[in-house]
Amino acid sequence: CPSSPKHPSTPSEKCGVLNVTKITENGKKLRKNWTSSWTVLQGFSLLFAKGQGSSTSWKFGSNQSKPEFTVDLRGASVEWASKEKSSKKHVIELKTRQGAELLIQSEIDSVINDWYRALTETISTHAWE
Ligand code: I3S
Numbered sequence: 001c002p003s004s005p006k007h008p009s010t011p012s013e014k015c016g017v018l019n020v021t022k023i024t025e026n027g028k029k030l031r032k033n034w035t036s037s038w039t040v041l042q043g044f045s046l047l048f049a050k051g052q053g054s055s056t057s058w059k060f061g062s063n064q065s066k067p068e069f070t071v072d073l074r075g076a077s078v079e080w081a082s083k084e085k086s087s088k089k090h091v092i093e094l095k096t097r098q099g100a101e102l103l104i105q106s107e108i109d110s111v112i113n114d115w116y117r118a119l120t121e122t123i124s125t126h127a128w129e
Contacts (some may be wrong), residue, residue, distance in 0.1 A: 001040065005074075014041040014118045016111060020048055022069075023085070024101035037068065041102075041118055045092075046071040071096055078119045092116055 001015035018039045021032045039050040047067040075097035085093060085103060089110040091105040106112040 013043070013122075014115070015039060015083065016115075017106075018111075018115065019088075019105040021103050022100060023103055024099065027099040034105075039115075040067075041115075041122065044073045046073055046119075071100065071102065071118070072098065073122050076123055078116065078123060080116070092119070094119065 001013070015097040016039060017036055019034050020037045020039070021034045022030050022105065023028060023032060027039045040049075047070050049067055071094065073096075077095045079092040079093050081103055085091065086105070088105050090105055090107065090109060092115065094102045094104060096102075104112075104115065106115070
């Protein structure tokens, strides 16, 4: 991953393109809206930039493109989503302590497995406590 221009000494830990939809926000159910997002895992934050598709350049630091949204992974949980949650394959369900639920998906087995591992490792370190 390219490092953030604002924090050049802090490389992002993982990045790539994933399909993502929020399904719950503040405990309230939302209508699914799958979008392809450039996704960056950095520390205990997961950042999504909408509409950058397969772009591999870091754009979060520029004025034009802020992260579409950021998820705080501290105290979050990650599991493989049940078939009831989505008909797609390789779907991760991420629940935050703030009451948001997201589905994260990739058609590519190895890609989604790597993300699953990275997310569970990040969450299970409890290094923020
Ligand atoms: O859980 P749902 O409602 O079956 O989710 C599907 C819908 O969001 C659908 O959009 P609309 O019903 O708003 O047109 C999406 O196109 C599907 O991708 C959603 O289901 P999957 O199983 O792909 O998550």
